[in-house]
Amino acid sequence: MNITAFTFKKSLVPGLLLVILVALVTLPIYGSLYNVILVTSILMYANLTVSWVLFSGSTGYMSLATAAFFGIGIYASALFLPTTGAVFPVLVVVLIGGLASSLVALGVGALTLRLRGIYFAIFTFVLVVLIMELGIWWELSVSHLLGRYVILVDNNVIFYTMLGIFVLVMLTTFFIRRSKFGLAMRSIGENEEAASHIGINVTMVKVITFAISAFFMGATGAIWATKLTYVDPHVAFNVLFSFMPVLMAIFGGMGNIYGPVIGAALFAYLQETLQTEFPEIYMISFGFILVAVILYLPNGVLGLIQKLWKRISGGKRAHT
Amino acid sequence: MHILEGEGVTKYFGGLAAVSNVDFYVEQGEVVGLIGPNGAGKTTLFNLISAALVPKPGIIKYKGKNITRKKPHQICRIGIARTFQTVKIFANMPVLQNVLAGSFFGTSPGMSSTDATREALESLEFVGLSDLAATPAGDLTLANQKRLEVARALATRPELLLLDELMAGLNHTEIAESMELVKRIRDRGVTVVMIEHVMKAIMNVCDRIIVLHHGQKIAEGTPQEIATSKTVIEVYLGEQTNAGS
Numbered sequence: 001m002n003i004t005a006f007t008f009k010k011s012l013v014p015g016l017l018l019v020i021l022v023a024l025v026t027l028p029i030y031g032s033l034y035n036v037i038l039v040t041s042i043l044m045y046a047n048l049t050v051s052w053v054l055f056s057g058s059t060g061y062m063s064l065a066t067a068a069f070f071g072i073g074i075y076a077s078a079l080f081l082p083t084t085g086a087v088f089p090v091l092v093v094v095l096i097g098g099l100a101s102s103l104v105a106l107g108v109g110a111l112t113l114r115l116r117g118i119y120f121a122i123f124t125f126v127l128v129v130l131i132m133e134l135g136i137w138w139e140l141s142v143s144h145l146l147g148r149y150v151i152l153v154d155n156n157v158i159f160y161t162m163l164g165i166f167v168l169v170m171l172t173t174f175f176i177r178r179s180k181f182g183l184a185m186r187s188i189g190e191n192e193e194a195a196s197h198i199g200i201n202v203t204m205v206k207v208i209t210f211a212i213s214a215f216f217m218g219a220t221g222a223i224w225a226t227k228l229t230y231v232d233p234h235v236a237f238n239v240l241f242s243f244m245p246v247l248m249a250i251f252g253g254m255g256n257i258y259g260p261v262i263g264a265a266l267f268a269y270l271q272e273t274l275q276t277e278f279p280e281i282y283m284i285s286f287g288f289i290l291v292a293v294i295l296y297l298p299n300g301v302l303g304l305i306q307k308l309w310k311r312i313s314g315g316k317r318a319h320t
Numbered sequence: 321m322h323i324l325e326g327e328g329v330t331k332y333f334g335g336l337a338a339v340s341n342v343d344f345y346v347e348q349g350e351v352v353g354l355i356g357p358n359g360a361g362k363t364t365l366f367n368l369i370s371a372a373l374v375p376k377p378g379i380i381k382y383k384g385k386n387i388t389r390k391k392p393h394q395i396c397r398i399g400i401a402r403t404f405q406t407v408k409i410f411a412n413m414p415v416l417q418n419v420l421a422g423s424f425f426g427t428s429p430g431m432s433s434t435d436a437t438r439e440a441l442e443s444l445e446f447v448g449l450s451d452l453a454a455t456p457a458g459d460l461t462l463a464n465q466k467r468l469e470v471a472r473a474l475a476t477r478p479e480l481l482l483l484d485e486l487m488a489g490l491n492h493t494e495i496a497e498s499m500e501l502v503k504r505i506r507d508r509g510v511t512v513v514m515i516e517h518v519m520k521a522i523m524n525v526c527d528r529i530i531v532l533h534h535g536q537k538i539a540e541g542t543p544q545e546i547a548t549s550k551t552v553i554e555v556y557l558g559e560q561t562n563a564g565s
Contacts, residue, residue: 180424180433187421190410197370198476199396199425 024163028156036159038272040227043162045248046264047220050169052245053260054176055213059206060189061113064242065105065124068131069214071236072104073097073221075135078148078231086151094161094222101218102211109207116192128239135233147232150225161223169216173257176212185209251293253300262302322384323348323480323511324369324400329378331364338364339375340535346480351502351512353526353543355519357556360532362515363405366482369513370402371395382480399427401478403469405485405515411458418457418468419443419475426476443471447501463494470501474510481505483514487521499525519557523547531556 028036048066056063076097080087088096112123139145176182184205187195196202225231244267245260252263270289274282297304324346331339339361346352354362367373369380371392380388382398390398401422410418419440424431431439444450447467452460457468466486473481483502487495499521506512516522522529523543531539531546533555539546546552 183417183421183424186413186417187410190412191408193372193392194404194408194410194472195421196392197372197396197402198422198472199393199427199429200421201391201393 021167028159033155036155037227038269040155040159040162041272042265042268043159043166044220044224045244045268046261047162047165047169047216048241049245049248049252049260049264050166050173050257051213051216051220053249053254054169054173054216055209056246057249057254057260058177058182058185058189059209061206062117062121062246063124063210063213064121064239064246065108065127065214066217066245067237067239067241068124068128069101069105069217070221070224070241071128071131071135071233071238072101073218073223074225074228074231074236075221076100076218077150077222077225078236081151081153081226083149083151090153090157090161090223090226094165094219097222098215098219101221102215105211105214106207109210110203113203113206113210125239125242128237128242132233132237135237139233147230147235150229150231152229153226158223158227162220165216165219165223170257170261172212172216176209177257181205181208247290249300251290251300253297253302255299255302255306259300259302262305263300266301321348322346323382324513325381325384326365326369326375327379327381329365329368329375329380331361331368331373331375331378337535339368339532341378342532342535342537344530344537344540346511346513347528348479348511349506349509350527351506351514351525353522353529354513354515354532355517355522355529355546355556356532359534361535362532363484364535365532366402366484366513366515369395370400370482393425396425396476396478397427397429399477399479400482401426401473401476401480402482403466403473403484403486405488407462407465407469409457409460409465409468409472411456413457414454415449415457415460415468416440416444416453419471422472422475423477426478428477439477440471440475443475446474446504447471448497463490463497466490466498467501470505474505478510480511480513483512483516485515485517487516487518495521 024039027039048070052063052066055061077093080093080096081090108127112120115123184195184200187200188202188205192202228235248263248267249260250263251267252261253259271286274285278285293300322345326342326344329339329342330337342365354365356362364373368375371390371394375388379386382400387395387398410421420436423436423439423443441450441453444453447470449464449467449471452464457465460468470483470486486502487498490498495518502512502514502525514526526543529541529543529546530537531552538555539549539552541549547557
């Protein structure tokens with residue numbers, strides 16, 4: 001009986017993932033336009049959250065630079081997909097957005113990843129503000145534009161691009177976690193000094209991970225811009241996008257790869273529902289939910305699910 | 321052959337000379353003890369050798385090559401491993417993973433995962449932690465955490481191992497086991513430098529002893545020479561009756 005339970009459990013997760021993937025891929029066929037747009041924004045948050053966890057969750061460096069990388073991606077679209085005529089195909093621009101963000105991450109990371117703890121968090125936060133201010137200055141005094149308009153892209157194209165990035169970021173996280181590189185990242189998160197003394201090039205591992213995570217944030221920003229259609233520095237470098245991934249990751253639980261996704265999905269869905277159904281109390285109720293989660297679910301929603309699952313599946317074994 | 325050499329090694333913290341103009345050498349294959357009162361600069365010297373700190377001024381040579389400007393991970397990859405006075409294990413990772421990190425990234429970074437795992441298991445076996453391979457490292461007793469640090473350091477395949485107070489806080493049985501462990505490490509051909517306050521262990525295990533006091537080297541010699549040295553007794557050992565306890 002144990003063996004059947006075991007194989008059932010083994011095939012459960014990949015099976016479930018396949019079902020979810022198929023459901024997502026076919027969504028535009030059976031779902032309404034509203035649902036496609038809702039899932040697109042859920043995927044956007046999931047992308048940011050999973051990429052944030054990829055770096056910050058394992059190395060323990062709390063990055064608040066998400067909005068900077070996201071915004072750089074958004075500006076890639078603003079520059080290369082203007083309403084006056086797209087310079088490159090959408091997918092190429094998405095790639096440019098990702099690469100530009102990782103380049104900035106490489107530079108910034110090499111300079112600042114020696115900072116620890118709160119100093120690193122503050123620096124990354126300041127980075128967002130700095131880039132935004134630079135953007136404002138540039139638009140005002142060099143390009144003389146208040147904002148930029150991005151071409152309209154079909155909702156399904158946006159959806160599938162977002163989904164593609166999501167699948168890529170999940171696969172990347174999955175393989176990095178199981179690799180030697182992932183072991184180095186976890187060692188750094190556990191004790192950076194010890195990690196360096198057993199031969200791990202801690203600076204290189206941190207900078208590369210930072211850049212990989214920034215790539216997905218930038219790519220996500222680039223495709224998101226086609227949904228925004230109007231872009232200015234305040235829209236692109238909104239600091240809210242630095243904090244959302246952190247909150248979503250805490251909400252879902254960072255224990256494994258699915259926690260952040262569950263967190264992002266529930267969070268984004270809640271946000272959407274509360275915003276449309278109860279606009280007056282949206283922010284208040286949101287705050288209460290978050291406080292409750294942090295107080296009572298230290299391992300996030302996923303931790304709760306795992307606890308319940310253990311009670312259901314492990315209950316039988318406990319009696320024997 | 322001198323596997324490790326220091327010339328005029330100095331390190332100031334603000335106005336305080338933590339290590340001051342220390343010359344030292346370590347012969348290949350020997351066990352060298354580094355002793356001295358608290359604050360004498362022993363751990364600082366370890367930090368300088370392992371490149372956690374940079375000497376200023378001073379030169380440290382490994383196998384005749386200047387290694388003063390290297391990074392900690394480079395020091396490890398050329399064959400110098402260390403443990404820490406306050407254990408720095410990866411507490412939330414299983415014991416085996418701790419050691420695996422050592423064998424993956426040590427002196428032979430291109431290793432396949434089967435080889436690395438075999439090596440990690442071998443290191444665990446060597447220190448006697450095989451049965452605890454799957455336990456989270458944070459759940460081990462202090463003695464076992466210290467053994468784990470040794471296993472992790474050995475997994476990097478060092479030629480020179482720096483042990484920082486391996487026996488502090490351990491009971492008599494554990495100290496005896498640790499002394500045995502150091503001897504077995506030496507028998508594997510690994511040169512050992514150990515900081516230790518447990519005199520019985522130092523006198524028993526070491527071929528040679530270096531004594532630091534206020535950052536300066538005040539004596540150097542065989543255990544017998546150190547145990548009878550007037551200066552050492554004055555600043556560190558105290559009455560001779562205490563020297564052996």
